[in-house]
Amino acid sequence: MDAPASYIFMPSSLNQVNFLEPACGQSMRILGGAAMAGALLAAACRPAPAAGPVKWITGYYSAQNGVQQRPTLISSAETIAWLPQIVDGGARADTKLVSVTGAVNSPGVYEVPLGTTLGAILDKAGGVTGTLKGIHVGGPTGGVLAASKRDTKLGFEELRAAGTHMGSAQIRAIASDTCVVAYAAKLFAYLAKETCGICVPCRVGTARVQGILEGVQSQLGRDTDTAWLAELGDHMEKFSLCGFGITAPSILKTTMSEFAADYRAHIQDRKCPTGTCAPIRARRYETMAQP
Numbered sequence: 001m002d003a004p005a006s007y008i009f010m011p012s013s014l015n016q017v018n019f020l021e022p023a024c025g026q027s028m029r030i031l032g033g034a035a036m037a038g039a040l041l042a043a044a045c046r047p048a049p050a051a052g053p054v055k056w057i058t059g060y061y062s063a064q065n066g067v068q069q070r071p072t073l074i075s076s077a078e079t080i081a082w083l084p085q086i087v088d089g090g091a092r093a094d095t096k097l098v099s100v101t102g103a104v105n106s107p108g109v110y111e112v113p114l115g116t117t118l119g120a121i122l123d124k125a126g127g128v129t130g131t132l133k134g135i136h137v138g139g140p141t142g143g144v145l146a147a148s149k150r151d152t153k154l155g156f157e158e159l160r161a162a163g164t165h166m167g168s169a170q171i172r173a174i175a176s177d178t179c180v181v182a183y184a185a186k187l188f189a190y191l192a193k194e195t196c197g198i199c200v201p202c203r204v205g206t207a208r209v210q211g212i213l214e215g216v217q218s219q220l221g222r223d224t225d226t227a228w229l230a231e232l233g234d235h236m237e238k239f240s241l242c243g244f245g246i247t248a249p250s251i252l253k254t255t256m257s258e259f260a261a262d263y264r265a266h267i268q269d270r271k272c273p274t275g276t277c278a279p280i281r282a283r284r285y286e287t288m289a290q291p
């Protein structure tokens, strides 16, 4: 390691909010910008996601440019666990702990080499129960890949190229009787609840996307809804302040491109192709400005 100094920042494993509150005198929620917020706190700045001048204080990517502009590792026990091998023997972190859930026989946490295919990881978890429809990779803000993408390799660049990201390294097998529109609507209902609300693109964007998706799920969709969803997703990705809002649109992008037939069936044929989702809205979600 050539850097003259680096830092390891380990927040309380019990509750990061409790760790940060006494030091900064204000409450904070755990969110996608937690790493940047932690580095800001160590630099005696307000520990909240922000754009503009604070960027040069810590940099957004603390691993390269964190506290006092030195490489800073934040918060990940998995990262810390690699340190002895890296420092002693120059090892590279070449395995990843993945959490496999959903329609598999043996859900659990597995350690796999980076580069393992998603299909091989599902096989390691006992194989898929029934027929695989999709693979949700990266946690709640991760994208949903079609079953045909099971050869995609587990890697930061490979997943990004496929339209999702490593995120929390969750891999969820989605069964063939799952309505992808309802699945995406449920994810955005969760995100709209969890957003910290500091920036408008994420706070308003998650709620709007949730409303539109629930309308489509409830057979109230219009042909213009997919364009509207794409525009909202682009806006969130470009203008949100932290990784939460920046990565959430990958759900929209992947489900609308890889499961376009599900959206079409709901919007044009007014029916769910799987027959598994029920209407949850009596009226469409409308705003003054929409395509």
Ligand code: SF4
Binding pocket: 031, 032, 033, 049, 195, 196, 197, 198, 199, 200, 202, 203, 240, 241, 242, 243, 244, 245, 246
């Ligand atoms: S992107 Fe969302 S979670 Fe992140 S700062 Fe903005 S409102 Fe908060």
